[in-house]
Amino acid sequence: MKRIYLDYAATTPVDKKVLASMLPYFSEKFGNASSLHSFGVEASEVVEKARQVTADFFGADNKDEIIFTSGATEANNLAIKGVVKAYYAKSENKNQKPHIITTAFEHHCVLYAIKGLEKEGLIEATYIQPQKDGVIRTEDVGKAIKKNTLLVSIMYVNNEIGTVQPIAQIGKMLKDKKILFHTDATQAVNYFDCNAPKLGVDLLSMSAHKIYGPKGVGVLYVKKGTPIKMIQDGGAQENGLRAGTINSTGIVGLGSAITGLKMSKMKNKEIEKLRNYLIEKVLQEIPKTKLNGSKIKRSPNNANFSFRDVEGESLLIMLDAAGIAASTGSACSSGSLAPSHVLMSLGMKAEEAHGSLRLTLGKHTTKKEIDETVKQLRKIISDLRKISGNILGDYYKKVKS
Numbered sequence: 001m002k003r004i005y006l007d008y009a010a011t012t013p014v015d016k017k018v019l020a021s022m023l024p025y026f027s028e029k030f031g032n033a034s035s036l037h038s039f040g041v042e043a044s045e046v047v048e049k050a051r052q053v054t055a056d057f058f059g060a061d062n063k064d065e066i067i068f069t070s071g072a073t074e075a076n077n078l079a080i081k082g083v084v085k086a087y088y089a090k091s092e093n094k095n096q097k098p099h100i101i102t103t104a105f106e107h108h109c110v111l112y113a114i115k116g117l118e119k120e121g122l123i124e125a126t127y128i129q130p131q132k133d134g135v136i137r138t139e140d141v142g143k144a145i146k147k148n149t150l151l152v153s154i155m156y157v158n159n160e161i162g163t164v165q166p167i168a169q170i171g172k173m174l175k176d177k178k179i180l181f182h183t184d185a186t187q188a189v190n191y192f193d194c195n196a197p198k199l200g201v202d203l204l205s206m207s208a209h210k211i212y213g214p215k216g217v218g219v220l221y222v223k224k225g226t227p228i229k230m231i232q233d234g235g236a237q238e239n240g241l242r243a244g245t246i247n248s249t250g251i252v253g254l255g256s257a258i259t260g261l262k263m264s265k266m267k268n269k270e271i272e273k274l275r276n277y278l279i280e281k282v283l284q285e286i287p288k289t290k291l292n293g294s295k296i297k298r299s300p301n302n303a304n305f306s307f308r309d310v311e312g313e314s315l316l317i318m319l320d321a322a323g324i325a326a327s328t329g330s331a332c333s334s335g336s337l338a339p340s341h342v343l344m345s346l347g348m349k350a351e352e353a354h355g356s357l358r359l360t361l362g363k364h365t366t367k368k369e370i371d372e373t374v375k376q377l378r379k380i381i382s383d384l385r386k387i388s389g390n391i392l393g394d395y396y397k398k399v400k401s
């Protein structure tokens, strides 16, 4: 059975060119980029090249504004905790808690970082609710600002429902206010303009494995002059902001993946066309189905549906048995049976949120795959709606054996 991969928001396959660019840096060119000898110089030269490519992509003034991390989780933690740490490092700030504004449907690495700081008594926080269409209103961000607001952290594209947030508009609104602005652009980099100065952000996070690069490497863009401190003790790598041996091999891959993005504009249009076709077919052919999140303000590769009277985990297992890889909510939370915090933030009921399915397309997706997916989906949903819990139980046993 030929498998169909429709989970590109979870991760993407490493592009062949990206892999080829990385290979020498696993073996013969293995030097530590911080070493002063020729092996080190060989590694540091390619790291700096990749830093320049990355800086150009994000519109950075200087390549030193690019901090390489182990991924978006680390970049987001560094952005949020690093800014709070810098705030408390100033003695005049010791007795006043800063305020952070974020949204209720951020990725857990942002949400839990902020909730953790709140629990420790270090900050106060406001969690903005999106509108029913999964989009945050700039006006609501404006209303949440307080005298002590230190940071606004809002994702660019939501990883579950693919909705696009008005980052440039929020950036404009925050301009001239002494508030730092961070965006988690992990799901946006493939499809949207991520020029940081144009967006008006001080901090921006991303991850290579979502853009046909390797896992375990990411970026935090830090605008020059942003008060931020390292959160992990150790060496002085990455401008003193991120201790630890530089992942030169991964960084070479990240640089190549970013170079590859410039060539994918045409492909993105095709992805969007296929995604629209998928949405149309599913809504037409499967009754009691709803698209979650705005149809328009949406990443070109994302479709997220709720099927009434269907349990999402069963749907995933049956789709996988039919050779189709999809996801309910995000891959990061699929170990938990709790309904998606993203769907709940849209005001959905728990039972509705449970019957959700995320299909995310990528550059290798074909029309044939979409047709096969719709065909299987129609059959599986109809079966799931018919069969009782007992039969489903037997089915699970069969899948496991």
Ligand code: PMP
Binding pocket: 009, 010, 070, 071, 072, 073, 074, 107, 109, 155, 157, 158, 159, 184, 186, 187, 206, 207, 208, 218, 330, 332
């Ligand atoms: N933020 C968003 C929006 C994401 O989609 C993800 C990946 N699911 C992350 C952060 C975490 O990225 P990483 O896997 O690189 O830690």
